[in-house]
Amino acid sequence: MYKSYDLRILSIFVLLCGVARSQLTVDFYSTSCPNLLALVRREVKNAIRNEMRMAASLLRLHFHDCFVNGCDGSVLLDGSDGEKFAAPNLNSARGFEVIDAIKSAVESACPNIVSCADILTIAARDSVLLSGGPSWKVLLGRRDGLVSNQTGANLSLPSPFESLDAIIAKFAAVGLNTTDVVALSGGHTIGLSRCAFFSDRLSNFSGTGAPDSTLDSSLIPDLQAACPANSDGNNTVALDVTSRDLFDNHYFVNLVNGRGILQSDQSLFSSDLALSTTKNIAQLYSNNSAVFFGDFVNSMIKMGSISPLTGSNGEIRKNCRVVNS
Numbered sequence: 011m012y013k014s015y016d017l018r019i020l021s022i023f024v025l026l027c028g029v030a031r032s033q034l035t036v037d038f039y040s041t042s043c044p045n046l047l048a049l050v051r052r053e054v055k056n057a058i059r060n061e062m063r064m065a066a067s068l069l070r071l072h073f074h075d076c077f078v079n080g081c082d083g084s085v086l087l088d089g090s091d092g093e094k095f096a097a098p099n100l101n102s103a104r105g106f107e108v109i110d111a112i113k114s115a116v117e118s119a120c121p122n123i124v125s126c127a128d129i130l131t132i133a134a135r136d137s138v139l140l141s142g143g144p145s146w147k148v149l150l151g152r153r154d155g156l157v158s159n160q161t162g163a164n165l166s167l168p169s170p171f172e173s174l175d176a177i178i179a180k181f182a183a184v185g186l187n188t189t190d191v192v193a194l195s196g197g198h199t200i201g202l203s204r205c206a207f208f209s210d211r212l213s214n215f216s217g218t219g220a221p222d223s224t225l226d227s228s229l230i231p232d233l234q235a236a237c238p239a240n241s242d243g244n245n246t247v248a249l250d251v252t253s254r255d256l257f258d259n260h261y262f263v264n265l266v267n268g269r270g271i272l273q274s275d276q277s278l279f280s281s282d283l284a285l286s287t288t289k290n291i292a293q294l295y296s297n298n299s300a301v302f303f304g305d306f307v308n309s310m311i312k313m314g315s316i317s318p319l320t321g322s323n324g325e326i327r328k329n330c331r332v333v334n335s
């Protein structure tokens with residue numbers, strides 16, 4: 011008797027927690043800013059028409075926002091002590107002017123209503139769709155954070171030099187599992203990387219006297235030509251060597267062929283740990299883009315739901331670069 015009563019209390023508690031966690035809704039602005047989705051789509055289209063790479067940059071910005079203090083627009087805040095100057099973002103994160111342009115269009119239509127964190131989430135979805143990828147309904151209702159956490163960005167964002175083990179741990183720390191690691195890494199089907207992040211693989215990898223043995227040797231001359239030994243590491247190559255601007259499953263086909271650019275990419279398929287964690291998933295995605303697209307959507311919604319500020323927490327920032335005064 012007591013037992014079943016306890017169980018009922020427990021299940022009500024679990025239910026309440028579930029509700030509290032899913033305060034984000036697809037129709038959050040449908041009466042307060044009915045044109046929001048169309049406005050964001052129009053601005054992202056303009057930005058991509060100007061520079062196709064911007065789709066990749068906006069997708070990455072959303073990822074870098076969500077992994078640090080949750081999806082709260084903290085990556086957008088200016089200041090040399092903030093996330094923009096953290097190691098993973100410095101001279102790397104881009105797209106801030108596009109977010110400014112979207113915010114300004116949205117403020118004209120619906121002043122003080124829509125958060126920068128939500129704008130970035132919608133822009134990331136539109137970037138994937140406009141690059142040929144899947145679409146989905148975006149959950150909305152995030153509010154903007156009051157701090158930009160440089161320590162958090164340094165500690166929480168994955169590095170391309172880290173082991174798969176460490177990367178899986180960083181995703182787990184924000185509630186994402188190994189399926190999410192593989193699916194979201196598929197974001198590297200678009201965009202560029204600077205040579206500084208992979209040129210160590212091209213010769214004398216880890217002091218072995220030879221290139222990274224998991225890298226397809228026929229790709230090495232091209233990468234060496236793109237990254238001459240005496241250049242400063244700022245030259246760029248496509249993360250997906252076969253279709254750089256198209257959101258497709260070629261990133262995974264590349265991994266199967268030893269053509270992942272970052273060591274962290276190739277480790278999803280080639281490392282020892284991959285055998286028991288990520289390899290089968292990467293192989294499945296390489297064979298089946300519909301499964302990849304479905305899982306990517308599921309993982310993007312999960313990533314977009316990391317620790318949102320809701321209710322009266324945080325604020326609706328007027329300018330995405332500064333907290334309201």
Ligand code: HEM
Pocket residue numbers: 063065066067068069070073101102103104168169170171177191194195197198200201202203204205207249272274
């Ligand atoms: C799994 C761990 C990950 C690591 C180690 C990693 C690392 C990197 C690195 C080093 C770059 C190149 C940056 C530069 O050259 O300045 C990059 C670019 C990029 N990343 Fe990741 N990333 C990871 C996961 C993700 C996720 C989860 C997404 C999104 C879902 C993502 C989306 C992108 C995109 C789109 C670019 C290209 C950006 C551009 O061209 O502006 N990455 N990533």
Ligand SMILES: *[C@@H]1O[C@H](CO)[C@@H](O)[C@H](O)[C@H]1NC(C)=O
Pocket residue numbers: 095096097160161164
């Ligand atoms: C973050 O990392 C960068 C680069 O390593 C370093 O200069 C900066 O001091 C770090 N910031 C904090 C708050 O630890």
Ligand SMILES: *[C@@H]1O[C@H](CO)[C@@H](O)[C@H](O)[C@H]1NC(C)=O
Pocket residue numbers: 079157159161162163165166
């Ligand atoms: C910054 O991030 C670290 C690591 O996640 C966390 O422990 C800390 O509480 C955060 N600081 C602020 C001010 O949010």
Ligand SMILES: *[C@@H]1O[C@H](CO)[C@@H](O)[C@H](O)[C@H]1NC(C)=O
Pocket residue numbers: 187188189190308312
């Ligand atoms: C990861 O979580 C998803 C639910 O979001 C689940 O469908 C999937 O099976 C999980 N993957 C692993 C490896 O646990």
Ligand SMILES: *[C@@H]1O[C@H](CO)[C@@H](O)[C@H](O)[C@H]1NC(C)=O
Pocket residue numbers: 214216217218219
């Ligand atoms: C490779 O690097 C190691 C350690 O950094 C060094 O001792 C070795 O001489 C290098 N080998 C070549 C062929 O450059």
Ligand SMILES: *[C@@H]1O[C@H](CO)[C@@H](O)[C@H](O)[C@H]1NC(C)=O
Pocket residue numbers: 101206242243244
């Ligand atoms: C790349 O360019 C930035 C300025 O945009 C510069 O500060 C940096 O030293 C250059 N080199 C590397 C390896 O990042």
Ligand SMILES: *[C@@H]1O[C@H](CO)[C@@H](O)[C@H](O)[C@H]1NC(C)=O
Pocket residue numbers: 266293296297
């Ligand atoms: C899946 O991909 C692997 C490696 O690319 C290939 O060997 C295998 O035949 C494919 N399986 C199916 C069912 O297509």
